[in-house]
Amino acid sequence: MSRLGNGSMILAGIVLLVFGIIVASDAITWLVKIILNLVGWGMGILGIIFLVYGLVKSFKGSGRSQSDY
Numbered sequence: 549m550s551r552l553g554n555g556s557m558i559l560a561g562i563v564l565l566v567f568g569i570i571v572a573s574d575a576i577t578w579l580v581k582i583i584l585n586l587v588g589w590g591m592g593i594l595g596i597i598f599l600v601y602g603l604v605k606s607f608k609g610s611g612r613s614q615s616d617y
Contacts, residue, residue, distance in 0.1 A: 570576060
């Protein structure tokens with residue numbers, strides 16, 4: 549670190565200070581909780597879309613002619 553100079557030590561100290569404050573203030577858990585909620589709602593909405601699409605395709609038929617069986 550001595551080759552990098554005093555400016556890099558100050559920058560490293562600021563970065564460590566900011567990361568320490570973020571970790572200590574539970575901001576990470578808050579952010580992860582928001583991301584997981586968004587992913588959960590997105591998966592639920594996609595599930596509903598796939599369910600409706602599958603039901604429509606099932607009742608509508610595939611558009612092919614009927615087989616002999």
